[in-house]
Amino acid sequence: MRRIALITLTFERARFLAALVGITFATTLALVQMGLYMGFLENASAIIQHIGGDAWVMARGTMVAEYGEPLSAGTRAFVESQPCVREVRGVVVTYVPVRKETGTLDLSTLVGYEPPDGSAVPWELVRGLPQALDAPLRVAIDDGDIAHYGIQGDPLRASLEVSGQTVYVSGLSHGIRPFSLTPYVLTSFSNAQRLVGLQQDQTYYWVVDLENPGCTASFMQRIEAHPELQARTMEGFTRITQDYWVGRAGAGIALAFNALLGVLVGIVIVGQTLYSLVKDHVRELATLKAVGASSRELVGFVAWQTLLLGVLGGSAGTALSLLVRELTSGLGLRVVLSPGVLVLGLGAMVLMCVIASLTSVRTLLRLDATEVFK
Template sequence: MSLRFRLASRNLFHDRLRFVATIVGIVFSIVLVTLQMGLYVGFRRTVTTMIDHSAANLWIVPAGTKCFEDPSLLDERQRFRALAIDGVVEAAPLVIGYAQWRLPNGTTTPVFVVGSELQGLGLHPWNVVAGRTDDLAIPGAVAIDQSYFDRLGVRGPGENAEIRDQAVQVAAVTRGIRSFTTTPYVFTDVNRARAYTGTSQQKASYLLVRLSPEADINRVRQDLRASLSDVEVLTSGEFRNRSRSFWLFGTGAGAALFAGALLGLIVGTVIVAQTLYSSTKDHLNEFATLRAIGSSSSYIYTVIIWQALLSAIIGFCGAAGVSAVVVRMTAESALPIVMTPTLTLGLLLLTVVMCVGSGVAAIVQVMRIDPTLVFTR
């Protein structure tokens, strides 16, 4: 085995220019696939970031709600019916909606308001880097993300602006809470959120439900559905899947990302296959020599497979380095490229499969060589 590995490595590294061209082709292909798949994973994660950061066991949503950003409303009085259900500890209103943020210079820009009760269950800002969440109790206080400073015309805590002709002041600043729609999130108290979005005091977008530890979630869901009208009762996982399904498959944006990831996979596979096949084909004379001196078919197979595996490992390491730089560069963008351990492992296996598959295709060509050709050179 060591002799075959040594022969494969020497055959691969003998022509350094060809070796570099092969690795560059593999790196380019894997980076292309990585970026497309990373965008797809990043999009899936970004569209549910609000749901992921909620501690609710159940979401009571208006019937027909498609995603978290759906502006439908429900009657908040249903909150008291929900609290009467055995096993329900808390049912907190959540108000969301679009509003106009007026900058100090008089221009306006749309924002997405998220309002919840500041104590207990709610959807509160996270990754706070300036100020405190408790500061939102101050009249007119809001929390925004630092990545939207320029767009909102502010520089940090203490800055003033207006929402729906009402004075607001930045009391807390977060880092990394970005909207995939590029509309800035603005966190505030639930009652002020109603005022900023023009929502009636008797209405709410959702009710967040927390259950007691011993409660049977399925039984509580059934009781809530029987007691409440014109609503749906969803677990966080169900609401997350519904939102992802809507944005990924119900809109052109998600379909485009999925198509891009699939296209990147196809193009990457073709490039790797062509690159490795050409590299192996350029060494046909060497393989003809091996056949002429009596090397077995399994011996030649192993040498070619080792070449493919070496190319796969070296190419993947190079692609991983390039991809890591790109991931870091897009970390603060509206749609970051995300690399998870599962995705990284999947791309490694994909690289190996592509390279070995290309090597197998080259084996067919090698085994068709007439060994006598070596004596006619």
């Protein structure tokens, strides 16, 4: 039955190609949409995940990293005095006005980081040295944002105006793309304090490394007792930020709808192809049943065709998705095709093919051997 099924499918070239294109399109659309969703999640919480820490201490009521409030000067000593605290690091994350070299005014997200290892930012720089950002009013931008800031010539010789102060680009990062439309300006903690007018012992966040992760619950409980502070684990703050930017913004729903639409298109195309093949060969299939073919063998007629379409279309769709990922990387879009995303996407394609074949299987199970005489 396998040979008969595959020969019948490939003989009908027009239908075969139409079904193959449908599965390829559905696989590509589903994988790319899921990859974009995962990319949005990672971009939305990139700052938190890169900086790390066991717990983040912030102003009470803070929902996402970009919407923090300055903490009072005495909060560092309070956090450091808690049992089990190994190290406290300051982090500034806030929106700032930036005047580009072209003279236009825009918003950027300023990130100032007090690191444990002496590096000025929690990302690797592709140009410049992290230590250079410790110099007064030195910043780094992402190499994908050079055109955004209207920089001409060597970007390491460029200057920008941040919060009314002239800063100098001393480093270039790569791949640090925010979910929102406000690119990152990275600098040292002291520079960030100076740019936003904070005192020496003020910040937006205290990132805490604990001696023992088992102390996290008790540490957070003590911080929550403070009237002005709240604490979140790094993982919890990541989830809340992702939900805010991706979930509440509707991006997740839109991407899920597009992926579902692609799967539905694939189901219709593949289902129509398989059903047409069964209807066109009813007499031949009835003859096989009349000479002793079992229902299981007749179902195999559809199963082998479904398997061939699924393998070829799924493989082509995966390859096309990887190509789309490379083509969109230069556009600031991040398509994350991790093993988990690929398994989930291909699993959806298997389910799509199974659903598409149900009508044909039902027709075969009801097939009467007397059809051969009609």
